[in-house]
Amino acid sequence: xxxxxxxxxxxxxxxxxxxxxxxxxxxxxxxxxxxxxxxxxxxxxxxxxxxxxxxxxxxxxxxxxxxxxxxxxxxxxxxxxxxxxxxxxxxxxxxxxxxxxxxxxxxxxxxxxxxxxxxxxxxxxxxxxxxxxxxxxxxxxxxxxxxxxxxxxxxxxxxxxxxxxxxxxxxxxxxxxxxxxxxxxxxxxxxxxxxxxxxxxxxxxxxxxxxxxxxxxxxxxxxxxxxxxxxxxxxxxxxxxxxxxxxxxxxxxxxxxxxxxxxxxxxxxxxxxxxxxxxxxxxxxxxxxxxxxxxxxxxxxxxxxxxxxxxxxxxxxxxxxxxxxxxxxxxxxxxxxxxxxxxxxxxxxxxxxxxxxxxxxxxxxxxxxxxxxxxxxxxxxxxxxxxxxxxxxxxxxxxxxxxxxxxxxxxxxxxxxxxxxxxxxxxxxxxxxxxxxxxxxxxxxxxxxxxxxxxxxxxxxxxxxxxxxxxxxxxxxxxxxxxxxxxxxxxxxxxxxxxxxxxxxxxxxxxxxxxxxxxxxxxxxxxxxxxxxxxxxxxxxxxxxxxxxxxxxxxxxxxxxxxxxxxxxxxxxxxxxxxxxxxxxxxxxxxxxxxxxxxxxxxxxxxxxxxxxxxxxxxxxxxxxxxxxxxxxxxxxxxxxxxxxxxxxxxxxxxxxxxxxxxxxxxxxxxxxxxxxxxxx
Numbered sequence: 003x004x005x006x007x008x009x010x011x012x013x014x015x016x017x018x019x020x021x022x023x024x025x026x027x028x029x030x031x032x033x034x035x036x037x038x039x040x041x042x043x044x045x046x047x048x049x050x051x052x053x054x055x056x057x058x059x060x061x062x063x064x065x066x067x068x069x070x071x072x073x074x075x076x077x078x079x080x081x082x083x084x085x086x087x088x089x090x091x092x093x094x095x096x097x098x099x100x101x102x103x104x105x106x107x108x109x110x111x112x113x114x115x116x117x118x119x120x121x122x123x124x125x126x127x128x129x130x131x132x133x134x135x136x137x138x139x140x141x142x143x144x145x146x147x148x149x150x151x152x153x154x155x156x157x158x159x160x161x162x163x164x165x166x167x168x169x170x171x172x173x174x175x176x177x178x179x180x181x182x183x184x185x186x187x188x189x190x191x192x193x194x195x196x197x198x199x200x201x202x203x204x205x206x207x208x209x210x211x212x213x214x215x216x217x218x219x220x221x222x223x224x225x226x227x228x229x230x231x232x233x234x235x236x237x238x239x240x241x242x243x244x245x246x247x248x249x250x251x252x253x254x255x256x257x258x259x260x261x262x263x264x265x266x267x268x269x270x271x272x273x274x275x276x277x278x279x280x281x282x283x284x285x286x287x288x289x290x291x292x293x294x295x296x297x298x299x300x301x302x303x304x305x306x307x308x309x310x311x312x313x314x315x316x317x318x319x320x321x322x323x324x325x326x327x328x329x330x331x332x333x334x335x336x337x338x339x340x341x342x343x344x345x346x347x348x349x350x351x352x353x354x355x356x357x358x359x360x361x362x363x364x365x366x367x368x369x370x371x372x373x374x375x376x377x378x379x380x381x382x383x384x385x386x387x388x389x390x391x392x393x394x395x396x397x398x399x400x401x402x403x404x405x406x407x408x409x410x411x412x413x414x415x416x417x418x419x420x421x422x423x424x425x426x427x428x429x430x431x432x433x434x435x436x437x438x439x440x441x442x443x444x445x446x447x448x449x450x451x452x453x454x455x456x457x458x459x460x461x462x463x464x465x466x467x468x469x470x471x472x473x474x475x476x477x478x479x480x481x482x483x484x485x486x487x488x489x490x491x492x493x494x495x496x497x498x499x500x501x502x503x504x505x506x507x508x509x510x511x512x513x514x515x516x517x518x519x520x521x522x523x524x525x526x527x528x529x530x531x532x533x534x535x536x537x538x539x540x541x542x543x544x545x546x547x548x549x550x551x552x553x554x555x556x557x558x559x560x561x562x563x564x565x566x567x568x569x570x571x572x573x574x575x576x577x578x579x580x581x582x583x584x585x586x587x588x589x590x591x592x593x594x595x596x597x598x599x600x601x602x603x604x605x606x607x608x609x610x611x612x613x614x615x616x617x618x619x620x621x622x623x624x625x626x627x628x629x630x631x632x633x634x635x636x637x638x639x640x641x642x643x644x645x646x647x648x649x650x651x652x653x654x655x656x657x658x659x660x661x662x663x664x665x666x667x668x669x670x671x672x673x674x675x676x677x678x679x680x681x682x683x
Contacts, residue, residue, distance in 0.1 A: 009068050010049045016042040021073040022083045025066040025095075032091035033066050037084040039329075041071050057581060057592055062095045081332045085308050097291050097305045108133040108146065110155070110202050116184050116191055117198035119146060119157045125313060132315075133205045133284055150180040151237060152216070153201040156194065157181065205284070257281050259320040259368075260310070263375030264302060265383040269293060269580070269595060269604060272383035273306050274375050279318075288378070290386050292596045300327040307360075311337065316344040319356045322363050322372055330360050387605065396598045397440030403599035404545070407591050408584065410571050414545035415439055418469075419606045420558075421549040422452075422461040423614035429621045430455050432465040433614035436543075437606050449617045459557040462548055466561035473542050473567045543570060549607055551576040551583050559585045575607050633675050640667050644676070655680050 021041045025034045025048075038044030048069075052060050074080050088096055111118045113129025121143060125132065150157065158166075158173055158181070166172050166185035176183035184194040223232035261276040270292055277285035291306070304327040311317050317337045327333060337358035363369040390396060401413040417437045424430040430452040436443040450468065455461040546562075548554045555574035562572060573591075574583040580600060581590035593600035647665045648654040654662075663673035 005051045006049050007052075007063055007066070009066070011045070011069065013042065013046065016045050016071070017073050018042045019073045020075075020077050020080045021071050022080050022087065023069060023071040024087065024091075024093075025062060026068050026070070027065060028067040032087070032093050034062055034093050034095040035084055035087045035091065037077075037080040039077055039080075041073070045069065045071070057590075058095075058595055061592065077329055077332045081329060081336055085312075085336070089312065097293060097297060097302070108205070110198055110205075112195075112198060112202070116156055116163065116194060119150070119155045119198075119201065121146065131202050147180075149201060149204070150175070153197050153204065154180055154182040155198050155201050156184060205279075254281050254367075257320070258318040259322055260318050261322045261368075261371055261375045262303070262306060262310075262324065263372065263377075263379035264299065264306065264324055265376065265379040266291075266293070266299070266302060267383070267604075269601060270383065270386065271302060271306075272379045272386055274379040274382060275310060276371065276375050278371075286378075288382050290382075299325045303327050304329070304333055307333065307337070311340050317341045317358045319358055321358060321360050322368060323360055324362065324372070324376065326360060326362055334358055334360050387601070390598070390601060397602070400598035400602040401440055403593070403597060404603065407582070407593055407599065408545070408571055408573060410544065412544060414543075414571070416541065416543045417545040417547060417606060418543040419547040419549070419610040420462065420465055420469075421607070421610040421614040422458050422465070423611075423618040424461075429618055430461055431614060431618045431621060432461060433610050433617060434465070434469060435606060435610045435613055437602075440602055442606075442609060447613060449613070451621075458550065459553045462550070462554050463557040463561050466546070466548075466558045467565065470561060470565035470567050473565070542567070545571045545573065547603070547606060547610075548572070548574045549577070549610060550574050551581075555583050555585055575603055577607075580604060633672075633679055635672055636676065640665075640672075643667055 018040050020037075020039050022035065022037045023041060023045060024032050027033055036044070048055075048059065048063050052064070055063065072083065074083060106121055106123055107125065109120050109122050109124075109127060109130045109132050111120065111127060111130045113127070146157065154175075156163065157175065162173055163185050166176075166183075170186055172181065172183040172186050172188075175181040176186070176188070182189040182194055182197060184191060189197075220232050220236055223229070257278060258280065259278045261278060263274040263276075265272050270290060273289050273291060275287040276283055277287070287310075291302070293302075297305075303323045303325055307321065307323065317340055319341075321337070334357065337360075338356075341356070341358055363372045401415070404410070405413045415438060419435050419437075420432060422430065422432045432450040432452060434448040434450070436446040448469075450465050452461050452464055455464060546558065548558045551574055555572060558572055558574070562570065572585055575581070576583060576590070580595075581592055582603070583590050593603070644654060644662070644665055648657060657677070659670070659673045659677045662668060662676055663670045665673075668676070
């Protein structure tokens with residue numbers, strides 16, 4: 003492999019000023035757009051020796067045929083130019099957005115002579131004031147239905163309005179009081195516009211003001227014995243309070259903010275945007291980002307925020323994000339310019355004043371809301387992965403792509419993945435998860451206890467050896483099972499290295515003991531024993547995956563060779579670069595970052611990791627719980643209190659007698675017994 007690419011510019015040719023750079027392929031297509039405070043320093047990172055580059059960066063650099071740059075006067079101009087070029091060229095190696103749904107909005111057409119309230123997905127109506135986006139159309143219609151009782155604004159189509167003007171008869175909404183009926187002159191266009199502006203003002207967050215005003219009018223009408231007017235005001239108050247009840251109060255009334263939550267992994271990110279106006283959640287928006295290159299959270303925040311306000315949405319004065327990007331000041335400047343440029347259609351001057359501030363919430367109600375938004379983002383990412391993995395066409399393509407990438411004769415219809423987990427070398431366990439046809443088979447998951455091991459590679463060797471012991475010739479398996487039973491050993495203990503038994507997985511299967519009654523027919527006994535053992539692990543996998551790189555793959559291969567089992571493809575997945583390692587390969591297999599094949603491999607690896615961690619934690623908890631339970635006077639509730647107070651077993655072991663005695667329900671005498679017991683282990 004060459005040290006670097008042929009089109010590398012000389013260091014002295016690259017300026018040190020701020021600027022924006024573009025990588026192009028041989029056909030002059032723009033592959034990647036980036037910005038830099040110092041172009042020379044940034045571009046030199048791309049032209050290091052290829053072997054030292056991040057895999058996806060290396061793929062982009064080797065795909066490109068040239069690089070060019072444009073110098074600008076400031077970092078802010080660089081931010082603007084980068085944003086413009088990304089939207090213009092849609093480079094494949096920049097972050098790609100997947101917003102596959104058009105969200106419904108509540109719109110008030112203030113640009114019309116007779117404004118109209120409507121539910122629409124069209125964001126291009128001139129001089130309209132939008133509220134939302136919302137996730138459900140019916141939720142908006144319910145809100146509008148309630149609002150029209152207090153603000154009877156026109157909601158009919160243009161055709162219905164013109165027909166009412168010609169006939170002199172209003173529609174049903176005018177007859178039941180949900181429209182002021184400007185079509186037949188019940189109110190003037192000016193009076194109707196005031197209703198529409200009040201509607202907009204209420205939705206924009208000035209809701210408590212109208213509730214107070216209506217309460218005052220209701221009391222005045224009641225004091226003058228105008229009970230019909232008082233009843234109308236009462237009904238309007240109830241309608242507005244019901245409409246307000248559909249929006250959760252999360253912050254003080256004077257807070258207008260957008261809150262972003264981002265959950266991401268190596269391949270994708272889910273974004274949640276909560277739109278808070280007047281302290282209430284007025285809209286929710288979500289979308290998914292495909293990450294072609296490895297993007298830090300701060301850079302991802304910058305791209306997400308720019309994408310959120312690229313249209314006709316004016317940024318609020320406060321934006322809460324999970325992490326500030328490196329050039330937060332320049333991004334704030336760009337957002338402020340967007341706020342002043344877009345303006346507010348409901349405002350007489352059309353302008354919005356004030357500077358936009360990017361913040362990370364540290365404490366209080368805002369921090370609690372940020373946690374809620376991030377939780378929604380995490381759930382959205384899980385849902386995205388689940389839906390993607392459940393798609394039959396995507397699964398089929400993934401299996402075929404894995405077959406081609408690894409050079410397998412057949413598609414890996416059954417895959418098994420192994421992971422090892424431990425705590426500082428103690429409580430070593432391993433997991434085996436099974437995917438068939440691209441879907442998990444949880445009834446065939448297995449957990450392994452490893453009593454002793456020198457490192458992760460030795461643990462992998464032990465686990466693979468024990469698993470492959472079940473894939474030998476059936477007659478040989480059965481003879482080993484009978485021999486083990488004759489010696490009083492469990493069939494599960496008949497592993498090549500004599501390690502402890504395999505724990506049951508999700509199906510709860512236990513150990514199988516072969517009988518030793520001499521009256522039993524030996525052939526039937528052999529067949530039955532072989533059948534029992536084969537049921538343990540169904541049939542051999544097409545693909546065996548280990549979590550790790552070349553050392554783990556070498557250990558698993560050694561176990562395969564020692565077992566004599568043939569026809570199983572072996573591969574390891576290294577987490578840092580999501581690269582696949584085949585046995586005796588000097589270079590990894592690289593799957594495209596947004597491919598269904600890599601997504602499936604990553605999912606089975608993550609499932610193996612989760613299953614191993616869960617088992618290791620359960621073992622650790624059971625281990626310390628059983629030790630402490632042996633101490634007289636220390637019951638389950640006090641054990642729980644101890645673990646809750648210290649947070650971990652390691653901290654409890656380090657604690658002194660006095661520190662243990664501070665725990666509720668534990669006195670000095672009991673604390674001394676606990677300290678002595680833990681010190682003796």
